[in-house]
Amino acid sequence: MPYEDHSSEGVRQRARAGRRDRGNRDRLRLAAVDGETLTGETAAGEGCPGIVKPLPPELFxxxxxxxxMRWEAMRDVGYHVPNERFFVRNHTSTPIIDAATWHLRLHGSGLRNPRSFGYEELLALPSVTRDVAIECAGNGRSFFATQQDQEITGTPWRLGGIGVARWRGAPLAAVLELAGLTPDAVDVMPRGLDADYVADGVDYGRVRRPIPVSKALKDVILAYEMNDAPLPPDHGYPMRLVVPSWIGLASIKWVGDIEVSTSPLASPWNTEFYRMFGEAYPPGGSAPLSVQGIRSAFELPWEATLAVGRPHVLHGRSWSGNGRVAGVEVSFDEGATWHHTQLLGPHVVPAWTRWHITWSPQEVGPHTLLARATDETGAVQPPRTTHNEFGYLFDAAVRHPVKVVKG
Structure with missing residues (x-):
């Protein structure tokens, strides 16, 4: 159902309240699906209520x-982030769902033949396999505070709110066709089966976010495999959307139904959240966020210790929602000079690009490394990101501190 009255003052007040206190949400909601419940006591993710998989401190x-995800843990890992190392973004808790009783319901005015699909039905459809990055819109949020001295709210991600996996599933376009997509359909809105999201006493319902039909037909996947294995519970089992190049929120996990409409759809996740609010934006906020920005990260511990006078091969990865990365530069002197890195397989797939460069520091003491990428559209990571209250889409070159010591 479309979210009502999203332009009213009442909604604006709720949005302001959410921005003030987003981090103080209910710590754990019970997720009950098909009669099964997951609580903080049964979750294996120590320190993160409601996450199922183990979260060893050296990885998370x-x-x-x-x-x-800890970037230093990616140093000896291949192109894809292993399932057990993939970051987790939950609004509430990971639900435990039985695929044998699960079904996906397609409904709405944009369908001639509304219907449901079982798990095995979707597995039987022709499939596609794609390497796609999933990234939280708030990835890099903490740097608004630490680099730009600006106030933000939300989870204080550094750059580990991203992962690239090999996803396999049915094209959403094929599933919509089987349900009789009408020519005048404009939006599709998937909804997850995790518990209702409650913040500041407001129940926003289950996570959902509309996607234009044009995007849904282009490259969106109803994925049931991640890195050649069934989706793990924390990453959407039994079925999730994978929406290439868009913010991670669009890739709804544990999808249970999809509304297809001949009129625009809305939810709190594209009216109150996941849009830019602040002095640089209109009073009602920017348009809802969609395409991700451009970023770079070193596969190096924060405050890493390096020996002076020795060559060190520094590794990293860069990515852009606008397409392939064309080049990456690194600075060892606060951005005064930049040096080109060597890219590893830049034309293989567009999800992200690995790179390396050699540095022989000559002075002991604290140093700051910066990496900036250029994508195929010519976009370059800027030295500073325009502030927004939720801290979304930080794309400036990140100042990575290291310590150079005597060997």
Whole structure:
């Protein structure tokens, strides 16, 4: 159902309240699906209520109901992030769902033949396999505060709210066709089966976000495999959307129904949240967020210790929602000079690009590394990101601190 009255003052007040206190949400909601319930006591993710998989500290940084990937743990990992190392972004808790009783319901005015699909029915459809990055819109949020001295709210991600996996599933276009997509359909809105999201006493319902039909037909996947294995519970089992190049919120996990409409759809996730609010934006906020920005990260610990006078091969990865990365530069002197890195397989797939560069530091003491990417559209990571209250889409070159010591 479309979200009502989203332009009213009442909704604006709720949005302001959410921005003030988003981090103080209910820490754990019970997720009940098909009679099964997951609580914080049964979840294996220590420090992150409601996450099922183990979260060893050498691989993850816990953030309440979320778990951030440590970039240093990616140093010896291949192109794809293994399932057990993939970051977790939960609004509430991971539901435990039985695929044998699960079904996907397609409904709405934009369909001639509304219907439901079982798990095995979707597995039997022709499939596609794609390497796609899933990234939280708030990835890099903490740097608004630490680099730009600006106030923000939300999970304080550094750059570990991203992962690339090989996803396999049925094209959403094929499923919509089987349900009789009408020529005048304009929006599709998938909804998850996780518990209702409650913040500041407001129940926003289950996570859902509309997508234009044009995008749904282009490249969206109803995925049931992740890195050649069934989706793990924390990553959407039994079925999730994968929406290439868009913010992670669009890739709804644990999808249970999809509304298709001949009129525009809305939810709190594209009216009150996931749009830019602040002095640089209109009073009602920017348009709803869709395409991700451009970023770079070092596969190096924060405050890493390096020996002076020795060559060190520094590794990293860069990515852009606008397409392939064309080049990456690194600075060892606060951005005064930049040096081109060597890209590894830049034309293989567009999800992200690995790179490396050699540095021989000559002075002991604290140093700051910066990496900036250029994508195929010519977009370059800027030195500073325009502030917004939720801290979305931080795309400036990140200042990565290291310590150079005597060997």
């Amino acid at each position: 940084i816990p953030h309440e109901t979320n778990a951030e």
